[in-house]
Amino acid sequence: xxxxxxxxxxxxxxxxxxxxxxxxxxxxxxxxxxxxxxxxxxxxxxxxxxxxxxxxxxxxxxxxxxxxxxxxxxxxxxxxxxxxxxxxxxxxxxxxxxxxxxxxxxxxxxxxxxxxxxxxxxxxxxxxxxxxxxxxxxxxxxxxxxxxxxxxxxxxxxxxxxxxxxxxxxxxxxxxxxxxxxxxxxxxxxxxxxxxxxxxxxxxxxxxxxxxxxxxxxxxxxxxxxxxxxxxxxxxxxxxxxxxxxxxxxxxxxxxxxxxxxxxxxxxxxxxxxxxxxxxxxxxxxxxxxxxxxxxxxxxxxxxxxxxxxxxxxxxxxxxxxxxxxxxxxxxxxxxxxxxxxxxxxxxxxxxxxxxxxxxxxxxxxxxxxxxxxxxxxxxxxxxxxxxxxxxxxxxxxxxxxxxxxxxxxxxxxxxxxxxxxxxxxxxxxxxxxxxxxxxxxxxxxxxxxxxxxxxxxxxxxxxxxxxxxxxxxxxxxxxxxxxxxxxxxxxxxxxxxxxxxxxxxxxxxxxxxxxxxxxxxxxxxxxxxxxxxxxxxxxxxxxxxxxxxxxxxxxxxxxxxxxxxxxxxxxxxxxxx
Numbered sequence: 001x002x003x004x005x006x007x008x009x010x011x012x013x014x015x016x017x018x019x020x021x022x023x024x025x026x027x028x029x030x031x032x033x034x035x036x037x038x039x040x041x042x043x044x045x046x047x048x049x050x051x052x053x054x055x056x057x058x059x060x061x062x063x064x065x066x067x068x069x070x071x072x073x074x075x076x077x078x079x080x081x082x083x084x085x086x087x088x089x090x091x092x093x094x095x096x097x098x099x100x101x102x103x104x105x106x107x108x109x110x111x112x113x114x115x116x117x118x119x120x121x122x123x124x125x126x127x128x129x130x131x132x133x134x135x136x137x138x139x140x141x142x143x144x145x146x147x148x149x150x151x152x153x154x155x156x157x158x159x160x161x162x163x164x165x166x167x168x169x170x171x172x173x174x175x176x177x178x179x180x181x182x183x184x185x186x187x188x189x190x191x192x193x194x195x196x197x198x199x200x201x202x203x204x205x206x207x208x209x210x211x212x213x214x215x216x217x218x219x220x221x222x223x224x225x226x227x228x229x230x231x232x233x234x235x236x237x238x239x240x241x242x243x244x245x246x247x248x249x250x251x252x253x254x255x256x257x258x259x260x261x262x263x264x265x266x267x268x269x270x271x272x273x274x275x276x277x278x279x280x281x282x283x284x285x286x287x288x289x290x291x292x293x294x295x296x297x298x299x300x301x302x303x304x305x306x307x308x309x310x311x312x313x314x315x316x317x318x319x320x321x322x323x324x325x326x327x328x329x330x331x332x333x334x335x336x337x338x339x340x341x342x343x344x345x346x347x348x349x350x351x352x353x354x355x356x357x358x359x360x361x362x363x364x365x366x367x368x369x370x371x372x373x374x375x376x377x378x379x380x381x382x383x384x385x386x387x388x389x390x391x392x393x394x395x396x397x398x399x400x401x402x403x404x405x406x407x408x409x410x411x412x413x414x415x416x417x418x419x420x421x422x423x424x425x426x427x428x429x430x431x432x433x434x435x436x437x438x439x440x441x442x443x444x445x446x447x448x449x450x451x452x453x454x455x456x457x458x459x460x461x462x463x464x465x466x467x468x469x470x471x472x473x474x475x476x477x478x479x480x481x482x483x484x485x486x487x488x489x490x491x492x493x494x495x496x497x498x499x500x501x502x503x504x505x506x507x508x509x510x511x512x513x514x515x516x517x518x519x520x521x522x523x524x525x526x527x528x529x530x531x532x533x534x535x536x537x538x539x540x541x542x543x544x545x546x547x548x549x550x551x552x553x554x555x556x557x558x559x560x561x562x563x564x565x566x567x568x569x570x571x572x573x574x575x576x577x578x
Contacts, residue, residue: 062486
């Protein structure tokens, strides 16, 4: 028996690939397996090749696999594009309708199954995804009743008749392939899972859940890939907690409404991708100069312009740190796991109110949309900190205003909400004095700029980076951000087998940059490899800017729209260490 395998289904977008993957992985999750998924899809509603890949394991995993064990194909294009990932024990379950053939050099076993014919016999070709799923599930020798339960959950709302038809399609697909193969494939039999309950969600859902737990009650947003699921989740959930979601006419309206809500005292957020953040930059400056808390999620995708809307990239880092005209206090956090997406969202809301500034939560497409197993969340860890929020203001003299932007040692002024007695003050996007009244005084300008920027010297976050440093002077210190963390860890295991010592540092706080904390780990390493999905080495350049060490820092870049594979990091790092 084996401890892990990879399964992939492919076809034309809109013919059931997504729902098949969802039911298949849900059933595996019910059995207690650890899962990690990756969606390859086109930026269109229907048509164009798409595939979903799931890695299944008896142990925790946080990366996609280099290879493939089972490929479910709805068309020949799926075989031609993906069969090269299969090894000699690999299996292809293909719809017999298109007379599937193996590409030259592929040694996998091909099982033509009348997937479409089975579905049409049941009344409609829509059932073909279940016939295909049943066939591949049966080859693994897993219990059909668990899969059928997942089918019931998926289609139960459509009535008993639809559920029965789908279950029948599963049964017929399973029976046909088992007759062809002579039973389950011995080389594909998984060891039993631990049976423990696990979450199986995407990063966007974890962020949305974190927002609710943090007390967010308002989200204005405009739909965009790969951020839309945050809005969709909160559209269903926030009204249950007295909140609301508004689909705005554009991203400019979204962020300004969120800033307005923050000024009014509500915890508010918006979420978008690179193109949307480009439109938000002026308003982010407004939040900075008015010292208004707001949380903004940037789910990075391939750019520039429309770029690659459905593909992986990590090229917004510079934009998130530097894009606003002028200089403002700003915090940029980059979670790297499902759990961090949840807890960091809560922390983002706390930081926004503690330091009275915009906080940007920086994810990437693979983390945002890649569905993966996660430990159950601990709600006892949640702490709400609203910062220096004033609920009662002292009596003011005649014509005196509340010093909303009072000069303080740490730069953080008392924040008061509209309607609080004696709290009247001005709010404007132009430079202002302590009461918010417009001021062009050079003396006031310098003091006010110093006050705002002083806040950044005092920013404290939970773990500015995650560090696994068993080696005192490693051959390599590998640094990553976002979804690359698990892939780096897997590559390190292979590097260790090669006799190469490594430490791993996953960046979380991008701005203000934690240079002092990072410095000792950089200095002790013989060489530093920075892994990132962009063309210019933005994270590596950020490290050089703050710490120097240009001579020992190497780039490991990938920007073709796909996430890193463990083998790629292993081979590149091995070459750099020798």
